[in-house]
Amino acid sequence: MCISSSRMEARIQNEVQAEMSDETCSSSNLSSIISSSVSEDHRLFSKLGLVRLNVDDEEHVRLKHRLYTSIGSLAQHCSVEAIYRNMHSSPSGRASLESFRLFLKATEQKRNGNANVVNGWHGTSKDGIRRILSNGFGMNGMPEDGVPQGFGLYLYSEHSAVESVLSSAVDVDGLRHILFCRVILGNSEEVPPGSRQFGPSSEKFDSGVDNMQSPTKYTIWYPHVNTHILPLYAMSVRVDFHTKGTQTESLRKPSSPWIPFSSLITVLSRILPPSQMCLVRRYHSDYMEKKISRKQLIFQIRQVSGDKVLISAIKSFQDKQTKSACPSPKYSKN
Structure with missing residues (x-):
């Protein structure tokens, strides 16, 4: 979502910046404070x-x-x-x-x-x-x-x-x-x-x-x-609005067959064992934190699940989307 x-x-950015304006810390000092x-x-x-x-x-x-x-x-x-x-x-x-x-x-x-x-x-x-x-x-x-x-x-x-x-x-x-x-x-x-x-x-x-x-x-x-x-x-x-979000990527929807990551994870959770889903969620969290790029995330998910499973998940999602977009047939009473 x-x-x-x-x-x-x-609103959050203003709050954080107001707090940070009175104090500056080196990265080592900040790490010590967090710990x-x-x-x-x-x-x-x-x-x-x-x-x-x-x-x-x-x-x-x-x-x-x-x-x-x-x-x-x-x-x-x-x-x-x-x-x-x-x-x-x-x-x-x-x-x-x-x-x-x-x-x-x-x-x-x-x-x-x-x-x-x-x-x-x-x-x-x-x-x-x-x-x-x-x-x-x-x-x-x-x-x-x-x-x-x-x-x-x-x-x-x-x-x-x-x-x-x-x-x-x-x-x-x-x-x-x-x-x-x-x-x-x-x-x-x-x-x-x-x-x-x-x-x-x-x-x-x-x-x-x-x-x-x-x-x-x-x-x-x-x-x-x-x-x-x-x-x-x-x-x-x-x-923290000062150190996060250093990577920027286009939000343009891919032109090739695609599936939102949230939907993909829902589909994969029905297929993959918990240990593999743990890895998928970890990589997706890293992506949302902007620690890795979209390309790196896709590579890691491919490594965990395999291309066969991914293709099947995308096809299943596309078929479901197509069915939901088609109106139900109407029947007249004779």
Whole structure:
């Protein structure tokens, strides 16, 4: 998914440049600061029942790739410094997990077996993660900037992670922190921009969304925030417009048979074993960070999957596109 809105990119860029204007560091000093801050976070998060994932683990590669494909072109300005899995091993963590399970079952019973469980991103701060994992989600009130959509806790859909990055606070080390959560939506209703709604409009609904057809923003009402949201991972991300995106390439669509990388990876994930998909996602993440060129990415994917599989994937995608473009035949009743 590509982010075409220049407003989003400009907003992050202005924030980062404002922070960097008062301080300049050599690359060695910056490296030392990053290492120190991540180590400090590691000690803090370990006490909260979080386990840091190794960068070579398939789980780490998958989560990093999921974030980058969600934020699109902003990936070239981002680097994932650390990913932590929530083990729910602390007393509050175990209570949170048990509450989520109970309310998942209750929502399924209330909504004819469909609890409508989705993934969601929540931007916060390092202290926010500490408070959430220790005491649960609190009441933040209406947002100071942006347009409110109800008096509740906001999360963003799996394909709208850029919003969670925008809403996260930059700490003294220049890191942003986001949570990847499972969310019980139940039966959702559309909450219009500017709404001051503070709960479901009727017993028929459980949560709010910004758009019923293609929701990107979820509103979980405050009575439900600690029973309908389960934090699974915490991610520490750095946004830097000074050192990223040094490579530039044409965005012109290839004239030969082609398939978007996101669609290609979806097709390949049904064919290739996890170990090979881990490599494919790693190379694609490097490409989105502008560490390698498109040509290098294609070469690496060919090496991993082989040309036969790639040709088959492209043909399958092209056939599906052709079928979806053709209108269904209409039959008249005689």
